[in-house]
Amino acid sequence: MMELIVFVISAAIVLGGALGVILFRNPVHAALSLIASFFGVAVLFVSQEAHFLALVQVVVYGGAIVVLFLFVIMLLGVDREEDITEEPFEGQRVSALVSGVLIFAMLMAGIFLSGRTGDDAGDFGPAAISGSSGQVVPLTEEQDVVQLGHDLFTRNILAFEATGLLLTIATVGAVVLVRNRGAEDLVVDEPGTSSR
Amino acid sequence: MSGTFVTLVAAEIERPSIDWHAIAPELILLGGGALVTVIDLIWLERVRKLIPTLTSLVFLVALIPVITLWADGSGLPRGLWIIDENVPATGVWEGAFVVDNYSLVLKGLFLLSAYVIVLLSTNYMSEGDYYDSEYYQLIAASVLGMLVMSSSRDLISIFVALELVSIPAYLMAAWRKRDLKSNEAGLKYMLMGVFASAILLYGMSLLYGIAGSTLLSDIAAAIDIGESRPVITLGIVFTIIGFGFKVSAVPFHTWAPDTYEGAPTPLTAFLAVASKAAGFVALINVVIVALPTQANVVEPFIWVLAAITMTVGNLIALRQTNLVRMLAYSGVAQAGYMLAPLAVYDGISDRATSAVVTYLVIYAAMNLGAFAVVIIAARKTRSAELSSYGGMFNYAPGLTLAMTIFLFSLAGIPPVGGWWAKFEVFRVLTEGNRTSGIALAVIAAVNSVIAAFYYLNIAKQMWFLPSPDGDNSRIAIPPALLAAVGLTVAATIVSGVLPGVVSDMTDFVNVAAGQ
Amino acid sequence: MAQYLPLAALLVLAALFAFLSFVGSALLAPRRSTEQKSAPYECGIIPGREPPQRFPVRFYLVAMLFIVFDIEIVFLYPWAMVHGDVGLFGLIAVLIFSAMVFESFVYLISKGALDWGPLQINQRQSEMVDASRTATSTIRKVGLEGRYEHAPAKTAAASASDELDETASAA
Numbered sequence: 035m036m037e038l039i040v041f042v043i044s045a046a047i048v049l050g051g052a053l054g055v056i057l058f059r060n061p062v063h064a065a066l067s068l069i070a071s072f073f074g075v076a077v078l079f080v081s082q083e084a085h086f087l088a089l090v091q092v093v094v095y096g097g098a099i100v101v102l103f104l105f106v107i108m109l110l111g112v113d114r115e116e117d118i119t120e121e122p123f124e125g126q127r128v129s130a131l132v133s134g135v136l137i138f139a140m141l142m143a144g145i146f147l148s149g150r151t152g153d154d155a156g157d158f159g160p161a162a163i164s165g166s167s168g169q170v171v172p173l174t175e176e177q178d179v180v181q182l183g184h185d186l187f188t189r190n191i192l193a194f195e196a197t198g199l200l201l202t203i204a205t206v207g208a209v210v211l212v213r214n215r216g217a218e219d220l221v222v223d224e225p226g227t228s229s230r
Numbered sequence: 231m232s233g234t235f236v237t238l239v240a241a242e243i244e245r246p247s248i249d250w251h252a253i254a255p256e257l258i259l260l261g262g263g264a265l266v267t268v269i270d271l272i273w274l275e276r277v278r279k280l281i282p283t284l285t286s287l288v289f290l291v292a293l294i295p296v297i298t299l300w301a302d303g304s305g306l307p308r309g310l311w312i313i314d315e316n317v318p319a320t321g322v323w324e325g326a327f328v329v330d331n332y333s334l335v336l337k338g339l340f341l342l343s344a345y346v347i348v349l350l351s352t353n354y355m356s357e358g359d360y361y362d363s364e365y366y367q368l369i370a371a372s373v374l375g376m377l378v379m380s381s382s383r384d385l386i387s388i389f390v391a392l393e394l395v396s397i398p399a400y401l402m403a404a405w406r407k408r409d410l411k412s413n414e415a416g417l418k419y420m421l422m423g424v425f426a427s428a429i430l431l432y433g434m435s436l437l438y439g440i441a442g443s444t445l446l447s448d449i450a451a452a453i454d455i456g457e458s459r460p461v462i463t464l465g466i467v468f469t470i471i472g473f474g475f476k477v478s479a480v481p482f483h484t485w486a487p488d489t490y491e492g493a494p495t496p497l498t499a500f501l502a503v504a505s506k507a508a509g510f511v512a513l514i515n516v517v518i519v520a521l522p523t524q525a526n527v528v529e530p531f532i533w534v535l536a537a538i539t540m541t542v543g544n545l546i547a548l549r550q551t552n553l554v555r556m557l558a559y560s561g562v563a564q565a566g567y568m569l570a571p572l573a574v575y576d577g578i579s580d581r582a583t584s585a586v587v588t589y590l591v592i593y594a595a596m597n598l599g600a601f602a603v604v605i606i607a608a609r610k611t612r613s614a615e616l617s618s619y620g621g622m623f624n625y626a627p628g629l630t631l632a633m634t635i636f637l638f639s640l641a642g643i644p645p646v647g648g649w650w651a652k653f654e655v656f657r658v659l660t661e662g663n664r665t666s667g668i669a670l671a672v673i674a675a676v677n678s679v680i681a682a683f684y685y686l687n688i689a690k691q692m693w694f695l696p697s698p699d700g701d702n703s704r705i706a707i708p709p710a711l712l713a714a715v716g717l718t719v720a721a722t723i724v725s726g727v728l729p730g731v732v733s734d735m736t737d738f739v740n741v742a743a744g745q
Numbered sequence: 746m747a748q749y750l751p752l753a754a755l756l757v758l759a760a761l762f763a764f765l766s767f768v769g770s771a772l773l774a775p776r777r778s779t780e781q782k783s784a785p786y787e788c789g790i791i792p793g794r795e796p797p798q799r800f801p802v803r804f805y806l807v808a809m810l811f812i813v814f815d816i817e818i819v820f821l822y823p824w825a826m827v828h829g830d831v832g833l834f835g836l837i838a839v840l841i842f843s844a845m846v847f848e849s850f851v852y853l854i855s856k857g858a859l860d861w862g863p864l865q866i867n868q869r870q871s872e873m874v875d876a877s878r879t880a881t882s883t884i885r886k887v888g889l890e891g892r893y894e895h896a897p898a899k900t901a902a903a904s905a906s907d908e909l910d911e912t913a914s915a916a
Contacts, residue, residue, distance in 0.1 A: 036749070090819050098812040105808040108800050144436075144464040183827030186820075187835045188245075189326050192253075192310065193390040194838065196378060197820070198845035199260070200394055201813045203371050205849035207401040208809035209858045210361045212802050245834055264848060271855040 040081050047074035065103045072096040086179035246311040251302075252329045253310060254295035255337055256377050262288030263370035270363040278363060279356065282710075285366040286348040289373070293341045300334050325445050326384035332583060332738045336380035336511055339591055343504045344373040346598050349714040350605055351496035360405055360494075368398035369500070376508045383519055385434045385444040388512050392430075392476065395508045396423050399501060403493040415492025419501075422475060422485040430472025436465030437520070446520035454523040463527050469516060470531060476509030479569060480539040483562045490558035495608065498554060499601035502561045503594045510568060514586060517572055518579045518741055525576035533573035533666055540566025540677045548684050553604055554614045556684065557597070560640060563681060564593055567651075567674055571658040574667040580738050581661065585654040588736045592651040592725045596639040599718030602711060603633040610705045619688065621697030626705050630692045632719050639722045641685040642678050647725035650732065652678065806858060817846045 051071025058064040072095045079088035186194050250257070266284045269277055299306070307330035347369060355362040375394025382388045400423060404416025438444055440462055441452035453462050471482065478486040490498045521528050543563030550556035568589045575582040604614060606629060611618040623630040639648035652674075659671040707715075725732045824831070824839045831838075853859050 086823070094812075094815055094819060098808075098815045102808045102812060105805055109802055109805060140464065144460040147460040177826070179823050179826050183823035184830065186823055187827065187831040187838060189384070190386055191838055192256075192327060192378060193387045194820070195260075195842055195845070196375070196387075196390045196394050198817075198842040199371055199374065200390070200397060201816060201846050202849040202852075203368065203394075203398055203401070204809065205813050206364050206367065206852060207397070208806055209853065209856060210364050210401065211404065211407070212806050213856075213858055245832075264845070267848065267852065271851055274855070 037081060040077065044074040044077035044081070047071070048078070061107045062104065065100055065107060068103070069096050069100050072100070084178050086177075086182060246313055249308055249310060249312045251295065251299065252308040253327070254299075255292045255341070256374060258292040258295065259288060259370060259374045259377060262291065263367060263374065266363075266370070267367050270367075281363040281366050282348050282352040282355070285370055286345050288370065289341045289345045289348070292377075293338065296334055296337045296341065299329060300331070300338075303331070306330050306334075325447055326387055327381050328383050329381055330738075330741070331735075332587065332741045333380040335587060335591070335735050336507070337377050339507065339594055340373055340376040340380070340504055343500075343507075343594050343598060344369060346602075346714050346717060347496055347500045347504065349710045349717075350499055350598070350602055351494075352710045353609075353708045354494060354496050354605065358406070365402060365405060368402055372396075372398040372402075372500075373504070376504060376511070379508050379511050379515075382512075383446045383515060385438060385446070385449075388515060389427075389431065389434065392508070392512055393427065395505060396427070396476070399423075399497075399505050402497045403489055403501070405494050405497065406492075409492070411488075411492035412494070413492075415489040418485045419489040419493075422482075426472050426475030426482070429468050429475075433465050433468025433470075433472055436461060437469065440465060446515065449520040450522055453521075456523075458524060458527050462524065466521060466524060466527050467531060470513070470528070470535075473509055473513040473516070474535060477506050477513065477565050477569070478562050479535045479565055480542040480562060483539070483543070486562055487555050487558045490561075491552065491554050491614075495554065495601065495605050495614075498558075499598055499605075502557065502601070503597050506561065506565065507590045507594065510565075510586060510590060513572070514583055514741075517575065518583055522579060529573050529576060529666070532569055533670060536566050536569035536573050537670060537673050538566075539563065539569060540674060544677050544680045544684075548680065550684075551616050552614050553616055553619065553688065556616070556688075557600060557604070560681065560685070561597065563677065564589075564597075564640070566677070567655055568593070570655050570670050570674055573670055574659055574662060574664060576662075578658065578661060580741055581658050583741050584733075584736045584738050585658040587738070588654045588732055589651040591732055591736065592639070592647040592722070595718050595721035595725060596636045596647055599632065599715060599722060600636040600640065602714045602718060603629055603636065606705060606707055606711050606715070610703075616688065616691060617698050619691045620695040621702065622692040623694075624697065625702040629705065629707070629715070632715050633692060634689050635719055635722055637685040637689050639726065641682040643682070645723075645726045647722040650726055650729040653729075654733070803861075806853075810853070813846065813849065817843065 048071050051067050051069070051074060054067030055064045055071065058067055072091055076088040076091040076096070079085070079091055263285075266281060266288060269284065270281055299308075307328050309324060309329070310327040311324075313324060348366065351365065351369075355365055372395050375391045375396075375398075378387060379391035379395065382391050400416055400420040403419045404412055406412035434444075437449055437453075440459075441449040443449065443452070475482040475485075490501065493501065517528055517532075540563045543559050543561075543566060547556050547559035547563060550559060568586050571582040571585040607619060607622065607626075608614060622633075635646050639646040642648040642652040655674065656671050659667040659674070661667070820842065821839065824835060828835055
């Protein structure tokens, strides 16, 4: 019962935040609304006992990623409100709506036609899964972060190192895209100081 | 490693030792890339001219273990770990990283293509005001992603490898920072790529949710239930759509023409050949290894994708006047031919894989060659418009001949390489005598005829029409570009005249069972 | 259910406090606004020009770096929790990972991407801008008189860097 209440509340926060992102006119409000959505997801993680993921969700997504968004908004100018009444392309809104509804219908059909656990036994419940593959790591008393650590340093060691390389690439890419080569770096992009 | 050192905690995991030979190509590329970066960071401008040479050397050195692994075929397939029966919990160590003939051929393909790309890039990058040493570092990182991809048999490593391939490519597409078209290229490619990644992740999470494991072989076992379920179908379709973006299959191809046109031309060659091949590798891995029992879901979907990809790509290519855009759409159409064997893979997955990889190898040679000619011609004409190729036979007969070879190959005219690639595809399509396969073969045949029209139109322009501005001065071809054209011409001709060379390498056995 | 009661009480109290603070300050605070008070304040000097609407894109680097090292920490945390189990192997794996991320930091320093002052370590030698300029001699001289005669004759290789100079002198 309690789980259901938590789920309903946090799901409402997630969806409300997501709606806010696309409906707010001020981009800063949209970014803040995104934080609300991320927090809802974090609560959902907690209710699934994935505490480490909840922490990452708050620290990385709610913290760092949204800060990055806010930076971009600042770089582009805060006080310019987008005029969202005008469509960028002819018919874009309509096709977006239609495809959104279609995907939603597809997902709903997928979920409801696939037999929920309990209704007809032997379907895709956890029991059926572990029976079929035998590879499921059972939930133990270990903390989720310990499980994650073990997984990271056994099977996924290559992916882990590749992620380190990805982070380096992100830095190099940011430098390349942001800085200019050579001496003119200081005067090119600063409004007001340039004599242009 | 454990056991030889005093451990601090008694509960240390028993760990099999790493098979260093098996991951040597990746390690050399990673270490070599880091070394080149450090050299660049210490000596900066003084070694600027050396960086492309060093990077290409790293690619060639990484090729050595690929060859020795191939020669030492007895140990294949190998994994990341040397599995010892005495180590408990063996299942945790197996299967995520597989080195077999299939992945070795692809690693060789990726490294050699990367070498040619560096040859193509050297002059282009040093003559413009670009960040050039970073460019080569990003190429190396992207190629590393491709190597990991060819051995990945696990959803997590496939995804990380795919991002490692894509993210440097997003950056490099926007490399000509002062050009709005290049900015558009990078932005479009990144937005569509990230969108595709999101869809792919959704599909993967559904597959993981069904199977409870990210290992492809576990997924195959978990969904082997003799029927299809809506959730499985959703997971499969979303995953294939995600890869469809990467291989620019219609209707997920919309980024390709603008990105190809705006990006630096050597990078366009990289996207059209290596990056696309990496997408196909991921698709093959998932379809052949994880979904052998779900052919009734996968085959119709890929059938439709293949049919509309080749048709739409060719029809739009017919109307292009810019050669780079034309090659972009021709690449879309070629992706359709490459998808075709996967539309009939049920029961003949090894043959289908062989056909796709054969096509990838030959396509890499001929397409890289075509881009090399475009880059050389642009050094004189400063244009990629079709009309600017007029009269090329008068002032660059050798180059015209090379381009004709590539165009004939792309069109599939014997005796140069392309015909064998197409022949393999047709053979797989008609093998099972299934209506769907034969129908797709007919569609592919009609498309080949359409494609021949615009490929030969380029040749006609070069051989018979006068040059637009009457300027018949010769083109000075730098040695790096000359080497690139020489290599690709040789590969294109050899693969066509002696198709056995390619087909011996790509004659795979039991790709799906690689553990 | 009862064990969540303190939580609910705290929630109500927090909401109430926020609400009362706003209401209280709206009711009690004096409002005597003058033009001076609402003017932008810049160290006591009357601002000479409008503040820039857009920030230089270079600040984006700071945010990007923050994220990169943030994510590195996220990956270090699971290792810290299991470092006893994964032993020397795990230590080496984490060291390789950290070295790669640290390399990006070395990259930033070496390429001068974190230099905010006028000195550029990695600037290309140019006839136009004297590399020896310091923080006290960075006043840009506007105008082209006598500045272009030292420019080398254009070769194919040098034309690229000349283009950069041209855009600079056009500025």
